[in-house]
Amino acid sequence: MSDREFYCDTCESVQLFEVPPCPDGHGTDCPELACTGCGAAVLIATFAFQPTRLADRRRRSPAGRHAA
Ligand SMILES: [Zn+2]
Numbered sequence: 001m002s003d004r005e006f007y008c009d010t011c012e013s014v015q016l017f018e019v020p021p022c023p024d025g026h027g028t029d030c031p032e033l034a035c036t037g038c039g040a041a042v043l044i045a046t047f048a049f050q051p052t053r054l055a056d057r058r059r060r061s062p063a064g065r066h067a068a
Pocket residue numbers: 022023024025026027029030031032
């Protein structure tokens with residue numbers, strides 16, 4: 001299933017978006033979506049989010065308390 005529904009500014013309504021013919025050969029993995037209503041609007045679906053590398057190493061507490 002590559003069909004999705006999004007709000008199209010051109011159509012001013014929710015339209016069905018589908019992956020347009022991709023010249024890059026992404027196939028179904030292509031992040032581009034084209035409106036089937038006006039056929040012009042193309043949006044980039046960023047659902048393939050990668051977890052940002054948050055510098056979470058500031059909580060370096062000297063945890064050496066083992067309640068033996
Ligand atoms: Zn593509």
